[in-house]
Amino acid sequence: MKEQESFLKEKIDFKSPNRNIVPITTSIGRDGKLFVGGCSIEELVKKYDSPLYILDEKTLRSSCRAYKLALEKYYPGKSLPIYASKANSSIFMSNLVSSEGLGLDAVSEGELLTALKGGVQNEKIVFHGNNKSDKEIEFAVRNNINVIVDNDYDLERLDELSNRFSRDLEIMIRFTPGIECHTHEYIRTGSFDSKFGFGIEYLNTLFAKISNTKHLKLKGIHAHIGSQIFELEPHKDLGEIMANVILEAKKFGHEIKKLNVGGGLGIKYTENDDPPSIDEWVKTIATSVVKACRKHNLDLPKLMCEPGRSIVSTAGITIYKIGAFKEIPGIRTYLSVDGGMSDNPRPITYQSNYSACLVSNPFNTNSKNKYTIAGKHCESGDVLFKEIELADCKTGDLICVFGTGAYNYSMSSNYNRIPRPAALLVSDGEAEIIQKRESPLDLLKYDVLPDRFIKQN
Numbered sequence: 001m002k003e004q005e006s007f008l009k010e011k012i013d014f015k016s017p018n019r020n021i022v023p024i025t026t027s028i029g030r031d032g033k034l035f036v037g038g039c040s041i042e043e044l045v046k047k048y049d050s051p052l053y054i055l056d057e058k059t060l061r062s063s064c065r066a067y068k069l070a071l072e073k074y075y076p077g078k079s080l081p082i083y084a085s086k087a088n089s090s091i092f093m094s095n096l097v098s099s100e101g102l103g104l105d106a107v108s109e110g111e112l113l114t115a116l117k118g119g120v121q122n123e124k125i126v127f128h129g130n131n132k133s134d135k136e137i138e139f140a141v142r143n144n145i146n147v148i149v150d151n152d153y154d155l156e157r158l159d160e161l162s163n164r165f166s167r168d169l170e171i172m173i174r175f176t177p178g179i180e181c182h183t184h185e186y187i188r189t190g191s192f193d194s195k196f197g198f199g200i201e202y203l204n205t206l207f208a209k210i211s212n213t214k215h216l217k218l219k220g221i222h223a224h225i226g227s228q229i230f231e232l233e234p235h236k237d238l239g240e241i242m243a244n245v246i247l248e249a250k251k252f253g254h255e256i257k258k259l260n261v262g263g264g265l266g267i268k269y270t271e272n273d274d275p276p277s278i279d280e281w282v283k284t285i286a287t288s289v290v291k292a293c294r295k296h297n298l299d300l301p302k303l304m305c306e307p308g309r310s311i312v313s314t315a316g317i318t319i320y321k322i323g324a325f326k327e328i329p330g331i332r333t334y335l336s337v338d339g340g341m342s343d344n345p346r347p348i349t350y351q352s353n354y355s356a357c358l359v360s361n362p363f364n365t366n367s368k369n370k371y372t373i374a375g376k377h378c379e380s381g382d383v384l385f386k387e388i389e390l391a392d393c394k395t396g397d398l399i400c401v402f403g404t405g406a407y408n409y410s411m412s413s414n415y416n417r418i419p420r421p422a423a424l425l426v427s428d429g430e431a432e433i434i435q436k437r438e439s440p441l442d443l444l445k446y447d448v449l450p451d452r453f454i455k456q457n
């Protein structure tokens with residue numbers, strides 16, 4: 001029981017939200033129930049129903065500011081933090097990060113459009129992807145969005161477009177630095193065996209190819225080593241590797257002016273997680289880049305990084321309502337909730353762990369109950385918690401799962417034709433809808449019954 005209690009009582013790190021399990025505005029109301037952003041979670045569910053995604057504005061802004069501040073401190077005047085919108089892409093998120101002065105990383109036409117609609121300036125958007133479509137590449141070029149070249153296919157099409165438009169195009173390239181780090185293998189991207197980016201051994205061939213184009217100007221390099229990383233060591237090594245790439249590029253006449261080190265900083269999902277702070281992470285990277293550039297007598301390039309999870313994850317919670325109980329004597333008690341793998345596919349995909357509490361009894365007082373929390377989908381593996389201790393609870397009670405701001409909504413599905421939950425923004429006791437709840441009818445919108453089948457019936 002101690003574990004459940006401590007994550008609400010722990011001292012909150014307001015400067016680096018990724019080091020907390022709960023949003024920084026989490027509190028307990030006079031009624032002993034859970035509040036976030038000054039709002040009673042119970043009241044929000046009465047009004048907006050469940051399941052419900054909730055984002056806390058103060059936590060979001062505090063995370064954005066932590067990156068800005070740290071970059072200014074350790075790499076003054078020459079940096080840009082870029083929000084990796086794959087973590088949670090919406091018009092609201094695009095607008096928020098842009099209002100905090102961040103850029104945005106997009107990987108599809110959908111994410112690009114969302115960024116532009118949210119007001120992100122074109123020149124602050126970077127466009128990634130290992131298989132961009134012709135349409136997407138042309139869209140990015142026409143809109144002056146920075147394209148990160150991932151492979152030769154990207155390069156050929158950018159060459160063709162720049163010739164067609166008779167226009168110089170500044171490009172960045174992504175390469176795999178060959179750095180190993182400890183994270184789930186699906187979310188590790190910087191090692192040699194990765195579908196992303198150019199192998200480091202291929203770079204000289206690539207530099208020569210770019211030199212032979214008429215309009216492509218290589219201005220930046222990018223590497224991303226993985227996600228949910230707690231170690232600082234891999235990022236310490238990145239500076240020297242990148243400086244060496246800059247030196248090699250120079251031999252082919254390319255002046256690298258931008259260096260993008262990707263994202264990857266982990267967050268605290270459970271008591272066992274101890275990620276470094278945003279300040280420590282930025283300091284490690286900035287120091288390693290400065291040191292390597294000094295050593296090799298290079299001008300300091302503009303430093304960019306692309307945090308996703310550590311901007312939005314801790315700001316997010318998901319509220320579920322408890323439905324059925326099933327006790328299997330001597331084995332376990334299943335408690336089923338009204339959502340699951342369609343709104344949070346991470347447990348079934350990566351065996352991810354989360355923390356949770358009862359909204360009506362956040363400290364789980366008087367409890368000794370162990371539950372398995374199951375989702376409502378037709379899939380045995382649809383289990384959000386294999387085992388969790390909760391206070392006495394019953395059908396109709398609410399459960400709050402913490403740390404769901406990143407890669408939940410953005411990876412959600414309509415499996416079993418389950419509509420996506422609504423998403424709210426909370427701040428200073430006010431709640432606003434940022435994403436409407438889908439309805440089962442919405443899900444029929446794209447179904448088509450060919451005429452001859454209609455006639456048959």
Ligand code: LLP
Nearest residue numbers: 084224227228263264265306307308309407
């Ligand atoms: N930049 C690039 C090029 C990336 O590929 C990623 C994440 C990021 C930045 C942001 O990384 P972050 O700061 O969020 O760690 N679906 C997985 C995570 C996949 C991450 C993919 N790339 C999950 O739910 O854990």
